[in-house]
Amino acid sequence: MTVYNFAAGPATLPDPVIKQIQAELPSINGSGMSIMEISHRSKMFDDIINAAEQDVRDLMDVPDNYHILFFQGGGTGQFAAVPMNLATKHKKIALLDSGHWATRAGDEAANLGYQVDVLASTKNQHYQALPQLNQRISANDYDYLHITTNNTIEGTAYHQLPEHGDVTLVGDLSSNFMAEQYNVNDFGLIFGGVQKNLGPAGVTLVIVRDDLVQPVDHIPSILNYNLFVKKNSMYNTPPVFNIYATGLVLKWLKDQGGIAGIEKVNRQKASLLYDFLDDSKLFANHIKASDRSLTNIPFTTGDADLDTQAITAATEAGLMNLKGHRSVGGLRASLYNAMPLAGVQALVDFLHNFEKQH
């Protein structure tokens, strides 16, 4: 039975990448040593991390005045790192509350003593649409505006970025990193863990414009952008294996025609499922059409017991991890870069049959 994994993260990885890791695991580049055993100070790893950085630069067309950094600590680590490194002037952050992860980011910054102004929220619409900025904001008031480009749990995405005046835009791209195209120039900083679209859990990518990187006192070294720039992301031991594996996914992405190529497939995958859901008399997705995510698609029958039956039957059919997040319920299909079109077709066929039987 072919198994398709619709998990929200850690998530499915490309088959060829898993096979290459398997083949190379005992001995990397004929060295007789595993990638898990080599020094991060070795020439071999230097080549690996530099290639990964260059591939990020190529894939996202990252301008020369942006740094590409590899951290640990996940998106959650960056919820602390971003305010500590960037909110140095006003200690004030503007935030669009688009759901769970935006709230987490705001709470973390507030906990650390920064003022967080939620300028718009769609909480009272159950986050089924995106908040938009209806006021002018200025860099005289805020160090930056935090947005979550793709809301993993709720299933919304900013395909067009909100108008943000001269305020630095910070994007949490955790769940649509390189799944659809954004212009890096529109952001002062982008971050995200790689475990959804780009690799195994353990690496956090940060892309930051160089004028935003400055020496900051009294913050942990491990979250210090200035130090990581100076040390080429190797201030301390980086996650060697994870950076290697992420590098393989980046090469795979290039083989798919880069972000433009994968976005085309991602749009096909999402349309296939949304079209089915919009025609279905049993299942429905309730997200405002223009705000629908390409990568995370929640849906429900409206009946919790029937949803559970569908999840159980899907699991038996090899369609794994379709249970929705506990805060939303229902089902959720995560269709990240490595999910093939055939997997979405198998899901739609299954849902179609389930609908006929119920």
Ligand SMILES: *Cc1c(COP(=O)(O)O)cnc(C)c1O
């Ligand atoms: C998964 C996720 C996070 C949290 O990432 P961790 O790496 O688990 O800390 C943050 N933001 C978004 C949008 C996410 O999808």
